[in-house]
Amino acid sequence: MVGTPELRDLPPPPPPKRSFDVAIIGAGIVGNALAVALAKQGRDVLLLERDLSEPNRIVGELLQPGGVRALRELGLEGCLDGFDAVPCLGYQVTYHGEPVHIPYAVAEDGKRPQGRSFHHGKFIQKLRAASKATKGVTIVEATVSKNLIKNAASGHIIGVRCTPKGTKQEISYFASLTFVADGCKSNIRSDFIPKQVQVKSHFFGLELIDAKMPLKNHGIVVLSDRAPVLLYQIGTHETRALVDIQGKPPSQTDGSLKAYMLGAVLPTLPEEIRPSFRKAVEDSKSIRSMPNSWLPPTMNQTPGLVLVGDSMNMRHPLTGGGMTVAFNDAVLIRDLLADVEDLNDTDLVLEKLFDFHWRRRKLTSVVNILAQALYALFAANDPNLRVLQKGCFAYFQLGGNCVDHPVGLLSGMLRNPLVLYYHFFAVAFYSIWIMYKTTSPLLWPVCFFRSFAVFYTACVVILPYIWSEQQ
Incomplete structure (x- = not known):
């Protein structure tokens, strides 16, 4: 782990400072984005992180164009500069040694958007530096207790308990709204989300x-x-x-x-x-x-608490959609809370969280379903899935919208679940046609019966994920 003195040596807040508008647990991707976004609205934000040294992970290293766009909306695009981040222009899919080029689709401005890839830890440190430089953000290096502070009468979460690094004394911070952004291994999630990872x-x-x-x-x-x-x-x-x-x-x-x-x-x-x-x-x-x-999204219904990022919703990282979802969630939360003057107005905040759950689906349902369905096809481990895998590759070879729409969905630039459903089932039918095309006519009666099994497999792949996004 690489030490970062300018972050690790932050002075603690003055002893009387124990109350904030917002407390955020976790200074990772979504935690920093929310800290900056909400502080710019004039909120007093506490950002808690167990370890401010540079993290070293093997995922969270590719930001799709939709994530770059969200970063720009948050005023954080500069976090992609000043270190060795590499432009990403699309993909090449190689099927048993045969390649097909899948560039990012041309955007509305007539240009092809770019993603960025980088060392995860270096990007995190740029985001943390942006949080530190934002007026209204207080960063504290501390381990947060699983037992959040709760109003015994109402069940309202009113703060956090934590142990600052280098001490053994647990202290309390109070906040009108607490965001849990402690990642895929969240130790708080299980108390508020019944779904299992x-x-x-x-x-x-x-x-x-x-x-x-x-x-x-x-x-x-x-x-x-x-x-x-x-x-x-x-x-x-x-x-x-x-x-x-x-x-x-x-x-x-x-x-x-x-x-x-x-x-x-x-x-x-x-x-x-x-x-x-x-x-x-x-x-x-x-x-x-x-x-x-894989963790389907869950509506936040606990007063005073919002789970975000991988704490609340995860998908297979094959398509690199996690950070895009996180930054877009930060944009949506910022916009929904913009007209909430008092975060203690529980009914209004819960109403905004209800809107957040359903409005985010325009992007996140696409990213979530695509990640899981595409992984099932790409990791095909039975004969019917291999038929779909072969058909998917042949579908990409057609070019045009057969490439532009799927990569637009993957990149986070095209946000229409119906387009995803259309192309997925188009791949299923095209796969069946490819199966007939590459099979001797003498065996077409076998293909006829197998085509039903292939289509059933396609439904089994995608329908459970579509259903999970409607909850």
């Missing part, structure tokens, strides 16, 4: 040095008979490789994981990538991993 796979991350990318400034998705591999630059000399492994992964201690990487994954990669991938595997002492989680 689902983990079906893990990303294992490697950092490749001076890798020769098949297509510069593009994310590379490698599809084979195994789960997908994602490659993208995070710096001038660094490229992130994320290898998805379903179920129980091979052991690190006996060398099985390295053997899997070199024996099963390496041969599926583009030839240009293989030397740097091999070196990264051989040089690594321990390959870091991250669970790929």
Whole structure:
């Protein structure tokens, strides 16, 4: 962990200062965005973070164009400058060695938007520096207790208990509204959200040095008979490789994981990538991993409390949509609370949170459903899913709207769930047609019956996620 003196050496607030308009637990992506946005409205904001040293994660490194746009709306676009952030222009999907180019679709201004990829920790530190520089934001390095302060009579959350770093004494801060933004491993979530986090796979991350990318400034998705591999630059000399492994992964201690990487994954990669991938595997002492989680959104109904970011809603990181959702949620919360003068007006705040839950779906339902459905197709682990995977790749090869609309949805620039549903089922029917096309006419009677199984599989893939977004 890299120390950051200008953040770690922050003086504590004066002893009498224990009351704020807003308390935010977690100075990560959404926590910093909300701190800045709400402080600019004249709110007195407390931002609590357990550890202000630079984090080191293997996900949260690719910000889609929709996230860049939201960052601009928050006045935080400058956080993408001053460090080695790399422009991202789209994707290349490689299916059993055959590539298809998927650039970001042309926007309304006639230009192709750009995403950005970077070291997660460096971006977080830029956001924290922006919070520190914003009038009205007080940053305290402290571990927050799971037991929030609650009004015994009304159940209203009125503050937090925390232990400042370097001390053993627990202190209390009070706030009209508390935001929980403590991430995917939230220790507060379980007391307020009954839904359970689902983990079906893990990303294992490697950092490749001076890798020769098949297509510069593009994310590379490698599809084979195994789960997908994602490659993208995070710096001038660094490229992130994320290898998805379903179920129980091979052991690190006996060398099985390295053997899997070199024996099963390496041969599926583009030839240009293989030397740097091999070196990264051989040089690594321990390959870091991250669970790929799914948590449907839940409406915030506890007075005085709002769960945001990964604390409330997660999706598979294959499509890189998490930060885009977080920044857009910050924009929406800022706008909805703009006309709320008194955050102690519980009825009005809950009314705004009701609006937040339903209005955010225009973007988040697209990002959430697309991430889960696309992962199911890209990680195809049964014959029917493999038919859909092959059809999906062939659909991209058609070009035009068959590429522009899906990548527009993925990028966070196109926010229309109906467009997603249309293209998903178009892929399903096109997959069935491809199955007939590549099968001998003598076997078409078999294809006829199998086509029903393929379409049923497509429905099983997407319909549960559509339903979850309506709750």
